[in-house]
Amino acid sequence: MKFGGTSVGDVERIRRVARIVAAERKPGKGIAVVVSAMSGETDRLVKLARDAGGESANGPAAGGSGFDDEYDVIVSTGEQVTTGLLALALRQLGIPARSWQNWQIPVRSDAAHAKARIDSIDEKGELARSIDAGEVAVIPGFQGVTAEDRITTLGRGGSDTSAVAIAAALKADRCDIYTDVDGVYTTDPRIVPKARRLEKISYEEMLEMASLGAKVLQTRSVELAMAQRVPVRVLSSFVEPGEPNAGTIVCDEEEIVEKQIVSGVAYSRDEAKVSLIGVVDAPGVAADIFGRLADANINVDMIVQSQSRQEGKQNIVFTCPDRDAPRASDILHAAHEKIAFDELHIKRDVAKVSVIGIGMKSQVGVARTMFSALAAKGINIEVIATSEIKISVIIDSQYVELAVRALHTAYGLDAA
Amino acid sequence: MKFGGTSVGDVERIRRVARIVAAERKPGKGIAVVVSAMSGETDRLVKLARDAGGESANGPAAGGSGFDDEYDVIVSTGEQVTTGLLALALRQLGIPARSWQNWQIPVRSDAAHAKARIDSIDEKGELARSIDAGEVAVIPGFQGVTAEDRITTLGRGGSDTSAVAIAAALKADRCDIYTDVDGVYTTDPRIVPKARRLEKISYEEMLEMASLGAKVLQTRSVELAMAQRVPVRVLSSFVEPGEPNAGTIVCDEEEIVEKQIVSGVAYSRDEAKVSLIGVVDAPGVAADIFGRLADANINVDMIVQSQSRQEGKQNIVFTCPDRDAPRASDILHAAHEKIAFDELHIKRDVAKVSVIGIGMKSQVGVARTMFSALAAKGINIEVIATSEIKISVIIDSQYVELAVRALHTAYGLDAA
Numbered sequence: 001m002k003f004g005g006t007s008v009g010d011v012e013r014i015r016r017v018a019r020i021v022a023a024e025r026k027p028g029k030g031i032a033v034v035v036s037a038m039s040g041e042t043d044r045l046v047k048l049a050r051d052a053g054g055e056s057a058n059g060p061a062a063g064g065s066g067f068d069d070e071y072d073v074i075v076s077t078g079e080q081v082t083t084g085l086l087a088l089a090l091r092q093l094g095i096p097a098r099s100w101q102n103w104q105i106p107v108r109s110d111a112a113h114a115k116a117r118i119d120s121i122d123e124k125g126e127l128a129r130s131i132d133a134g135e136v137a138v139i140p141g142f143q144g145v146t147a148e149d150r151i152t153t154l155g156r157g158g159s160d161t162s163a164v165a166i167a168a169a170l171k172a173d174r175c176d177i178y179t180d181v182d183g184v185y186t187t188d189p190r191i192v193p194k195a196r197r198l199e200k201i202s203y204e205e206m207l208e209m210a211s212l213g214a215k216v217l218q219t220r221s222v223e224l225a226m227a228q229r230v231p232v233r234v235l236s237s238f239v240e241p242g243e244p245n246a247g248t249i250v251c252d253e254e255e256i257v258e259k260q261i262v263s264g265v266a267y268s269r270d271e272a273k274v275s276l277i278g279v280v281d282a283p284g285v286a287a288d289i290f291g292r293l294a295d296a297n298i299n300v301d302m303i304v305q306s307q308s309r310q311e312g313k314q315n316i317v318f319t320c321p322d323r324d325a326p327r328a329s330d331i332l333h334a335a336h337e338k339i340a341f342d343e344l345h346i347k348r349d350v351a352k353v354s355v356i357g358i359g360m361k362s363q364v365g366v367a368r369t370m371f372s373a374l375a376a377k378g379i380n381i382e383v384i385a386t387s388e389i390k391i392s393v394i395i396d397s398q399y400v401e402l403a404v405r406a407l408h409t410a411y412g413l414d415a416a
Numbered sequence: 417m418k419f420g421g422t423s424v425g426d427v428e429r430i431r432r433v434a435r436i437v438a439a440e441r442k443p444g445k446g447i448a449v450v451v452s453a454m455s456g457e458t459d460r461l462v463k464l465a466r467d468a469g470g471e472s473a474n475g476p477a478a479g480g481s482g483f484d485d486e487y488d489v490i491v492s493t494g495e496q497v498t499t500g501l502l503a504l505a506l507r508q509l510g511i512p513a514r515s516w517q518n519w520q521i522p523v524r525s526d527a528a529h530a531k532a533r534i535d536s537i538d539e540k541g542e543l544a545r546s547i548d549a550g551e552v553a554v555i556p557g558f559q560g561v562t563a564e565d566r567i568t569t570l571g572r573g574g575s576d577t578s579a580v581a582i583a584a585a586l587k588a589d590r591c592d593i594y595t596d597v598d599g600v601y602t603t604d605p606r607i608v609p610k611a612r613r614l615e616k617i618s619y620e621e622m623l624e625m626a627s628l629g630a631k632v633l634q635t636r637s638v639e640l641a642m643a644q645r646v647p648v649r650v651l652s653s654f655v656e657p658g659e660p661n662a663g664t665i666v667c668d669e670e671e672i673v674e675k676q677i678v679s680g681v682a683y684s685r686d687e688a689k690v691s692l693i694g695v696v697d698a699p700g701v702a703a704d705i706f707g708r709l710a711d712a713n714i715n716v717d718m719i720v721q722s723q724s725r726q727e728g729k730q731n732i733v734f735t736c737p738d739r740d741a742p743r744a745s746d747i748l749h750a751a752h753e754k755i756a757f758d759e760l761h762i763k764r765d766v767a768k769v770s771v772i773g774i775g776m777k778s779q780v781g782v783a784r785t786m787f788s789a790l791a792a793k794g795i796n797i798e799v800i801a802t803s804e805i806k807i808s809v810i811i812d813s814q815y816v817e818l819a820v821r822a823l824h825t826a827y828g829l830d831a832a
Contacts, residue, residue, distance in 0.1 A: 011467040045497065051427040053504030067504055073515050074500035077493035081461065084490035088469030088483055099489050103519060104565050149520050 001031060001176045002141065002163035005039035007237040008082050011089075014038075016241070018089035020178070021136060023241040025095065030131035032170060034141040034163040035086055037078025049074045068113035072143070072153045079140030079159075087138045097136040100127055102143050102151075107165070109144030109152045116152035117220075118144055118161065121169035128170060139166055160221035168228035175230050176247075177217060178237035183248035184209065184216055186413040187265040191401050194414040198263060199246070202253040205263050208356045208390045217250070225250065253358050261366060262357035262411040265404050269351045269397050271301070272325035273382055276316045276332065278308050278342030286316065289339055292331050298324045301352070302385040302392060313342070317383055319394060322348050350382060351397035355407055356390045367391050373410035379403055417447060418557065418579035418593045421455035423653040424498050427505075430454075432657070434505035436594070437552060439657040441511065446547035448586060450557040450579040451502055453494025465490045484529035488559070488569045495556030495575075502554045513552040516543055518560050518567075523581070525560030525568045532568035533636075534560055534577065537585035544586060555582055576637035584644035591646050592663075593633060594653035599664035600625065600632055602829040603681040607817050610830040614679060615662070618669040621679050624772045624806045633666070641666065669774050677775035677782060678827040681820050685767045685813050687717070688741035689798055692732045692748065694724050694758030702732065705755055708747050714740045717768070718801040718808060729758070733799055735810060738764050766798060767813035771823055772806045783807050789826035795819055 001021060008014050021033055037045075053067045083099035090097035105123050109116035131137050141159025144152045154161060160177055167175035183197040184206065201209070203226035210219050216234055225232045235247025253259075279285055286305065293300055303318045320328055325346050332344055360366050370391055374381060379402065383394040395403055408414060417437060424430050437449055453461075469483045499515035506513035521539050525532035547553050557575025560568045570577060576593055583591035599613040600622065617625070619642035626635050632650055641648045651663025669675075695701055702721065709716055719734045736744055741762050748760055776782045783800075786807055790797060795818065799810035811819055824830055 011464060014468055048427060048497065048501060049504060052430055052501035053508050067507060070500040070503040070507075070515055072500075073503070073517070074497050077496050080493050080496075081464065081490050084486040084488075085464060085468035087486040087489070088465060091483060091486075092469050099486055101489070101567075151517075 001178065002034040002159060003036065003178045003237060004159060004180075005036040005042070006180055007178055008035055008037075008086070009039040011085065014082065014085050015089045015092075017086060017178075017237070018093055018095075019241040020237070021086075021090060022093050022095055025136070030134075030170075032127075032131060032137040032139060032166055032172070033086065034139050034159060034166055035079060035082040036141055036159045037075075038082055041078040041081070042075060045075045045078055046071075069150055072113050072116075072151050075153055076140070076143045076151050079142055083138045083140050087136075090136055090138070095136055096134055097138060098130065099138045099140075100130075102140060103145045103149060105139070106149075107144040107162070109146060109154065111146045111148070111150070111152065113150075113152055115155040116144055116146075118154065118165045121165055123169050131170070158218075158220075160218045161224055164221045164225045164228070164230055164232060167230045168224070172230065174233055174249075175225065176233045176235060177221075179216060179234060180237065181216060181234070182236035182239070182245070183234055184250070184264075186263065187404055187408050188267070191267075191404050192265075192408045192414075195408065196413065196415045197246075198248050200249045200251060200256045201263055202256055202358050203250060204253065204389055205356050205358055206250045208354070208387075209264055209266050222250065231255075256358070259359040260357050260411075260413075261359035261363050262355045262407075262413065263359075264356050265353065265407045265411070265413070266356060267351060267353045267400055267404055269400060270322040271319045271350050271352050271394065271397075272322045272328075273317065273319050273347040273350050273394055274325065274328055274332075275343075275345040275347070276339075276341045277345065278310055278313045279316050280340045281308075281312050281314045285339060288335075289316065289332070290318075292335055293320070293328060296327060296331055298328050298331075302383055302394065304383055304385065310342075319350070319352065319383065347382070349397045350394050351400045352392050352394055353400065353403045353407065354390050354392040355411060357411075358389050360389050360391075369410055370407060373406045374403055377402055377406050379406075418450040418575060418591065419452065419653060420575060420595060421452040421458070422596055423594055424451055424453075424502070425455040427501065430498065430501050431505045431508075433502060433594075433653070434509055434511075435657040436653070437502075437506060438509050438511055441552070446550075446586075448543075448547060448553040448555060448582055448588070449502065450555050450575060450582055451495060451498040452557055452575045453491075454498055457494040457497070458491055461491045461494055462487075485566055488529050488532075488567050491569055492556070492559045492567050495558055499554045499556050503552075506552055506554070511552055512550055513554060514546065515554045515556075516546075518556060519565060521555070522565075523560040523578070525562060525570065527562045527564070527566070527568065529566075529568055531571040532560055532562075534570065534581045534640075537581055539585050547586070574634075574636075576634045577640055580637045580641045580644070580646055580648060583646045584640070588646065590649055590665075591641065592649045592651060593637075595632060595650055596653065597632060597650070598652035598655070598661070599650055600666070600680075602679065603820055603824050604683070607683075607820050608681075608824045608830075610824065612829065612831045613662075614664045616665045616667060616672045617679055618672055618774050619666060620669065620805055621772050621774055622666045624770070624803075625680055625682050638666065647671075672774070675775040676773050676827075676829075677779050678771045678773035678823075678829065679775075680772050681769065681823045681827070681829070682772060683767060683769045683816055683820055685816060686738040687735050687766050687768050687810065687813075688738045688744075689733065689735050689763040689766045689810055690741065690744055690748075691761040691763070692755075692757045692759075693761065694726055694729045695732055696756045697724075697728050697730045701755060704751075705732065705748070706734075708751055709736070709744060712743060712747055714744050714747075718799055718810065720799055720801065726758075735766070735768065735799065763798070765813045766810050767816045768808050768810055769816065769819045769823065770806050770808040771827060773827075774805050776805050776807075785826050786823060789822045790819055793818055793822050795822075 557578035
């Protein structure tokens, strides 16, 4: 079971989490709980670290400074406190419990302080024995220790990944991630009131959903769950302990009997479309363009290349976050001599809408349904990109809600 | 170097401590720094622990509950944060530094959570190598790890002891304890403006001074320093970095060339004198009386036994903290059948005044000077007790200041 910062935001909520754990407990069922820092605590600790170390003590976003090892020493105490508090709250309910710090297990990570990745969990059996003996194990998420026994943090939000890694190491039947939503929905319920909670979704679909802005689980945790074949359940931490709380199970495609053609409709706003018209059609040009953008840390998403009307020339269209568009423009203009192109157009305020579904693999006509539904609403498609389980289009961002609603209906996802 | 909670009370003060450490640094001199939690932090964490665990999650004073292991997990984060912050502040000054948590060294303690004692420091050489390489080691005081790798705390104020233990393990030349006073004084300067800072004091004298209320260093840290022969220097954390700050060195008697007959005058108020008159003079009676008081956790200090005028009977007089006097009376009255006594008198509001000095061992007439000085001021002595390096008397508490001033003058301690 994993509880995030809001779920353990104060002592009253931690006592509530203890009651949720208590309700899950039954003979023969061992439980490990991974917790975040109390909400606000990490920010407080980061601020202290910055004040002490001056401007060079960077947060996880900047990373890589010579200060990050001590930053991790400071920030990791946030989760440590929560583990102690939850263990106390569980004992107060008469449930045997103890905290396990990452160095006590140990959970090994690489040495990339402030943005480390878990390498392995070298549990020698002590933790498993304690859980088998009926003791609830309470473990801080978001951190590890290097081979040299120094404390690392995984970067913000790494607790989901910690939970999946612990579940895999303990060969758990399931990893339950408690969040502020009650599951994964067919689309954003704020846009489509008829959005439905999915009972099950495959890892692959979840990955597409997550990276498209339906941020329920972190991408890395889903990748790890998929690699380790750990079923993950996303469920609400606000349902009363003991009350029905089915959530959504993220699992192997094989375990989903009724495969939907389309499981969900995702969207992301704040994209920009960059069009390079009349680029010389020579080997290495695309590599050059996208190399320059990558060096500037601009995250390019969809890329479409097509023949230009002019012979020996091509058009290259790509999308990137809207805030990066001016920089992308500058970089390309600056390299104009090297990357000869006739025109550069940037269209800001576009949005990406995608339909996702593993059923798509074995189904024809899925794309046509999408294009027809959008055309019926008079929405123009600017770019199209497809993968095995996803079709994405770029449209004018003012039509996002309309498009999402139309597609949700067109693929039969509306709740009865 | 050891800095307490007030010295590291906020980030600005931690940066100041970094400057003090920087001023001490020179080629060939390795430095380890032991730090407390930022002042107020331990209280905050204790409150969280109590709120989470309910009334049974006792602080160190109560101790011994089944909750103290997790209490230690929570509270120990206070010092961990300070170590990271000080390491950052040192690096900001260009000084190589890193934090060492107790489990990384490791500092082993027994498993008496919330009031543990350090057993041993099993430093394998890594810490020493880092210090030899010029890196300042920043270590959290007040804690350790058990043989099972669980976090312990030494009970409040245990940081002095941590510092001495680390100094001993590293075979340090000296352990500098930075406090809010600039050294050990011949007596309380609030009472005697002519009190002088001592340049040196022996461990034995310091122990007598500390337990008598001149609380500059914790008793346990002095005992450990004496056992390990670590010279300890007490000095001010408020002197500007680099300015003269001699403090007082607590060291072996042998290293004190000019031995004072009396080094200091200590006092403690809020004592009570309990007199049992006409107790039957039989073996085991004293053991019975003081056994009952000990069982009730009443801390008996001076005990004087004398023959009664009545044959076969004796008088027993003892002192205890004034607040415990009513309970002591109840216990003795309740046991009246067992401990036959004729009368029980309790005199509250008495005080203890002591003169302390290793020079006393080889000097006669020291007690006479004391009694004469007090008699000259018309102060009546109610009880006398002596040890090798200390003479204590009980007097009416209204005369405390007068007595301390008279003795300070009588033993030639007044500053010129």
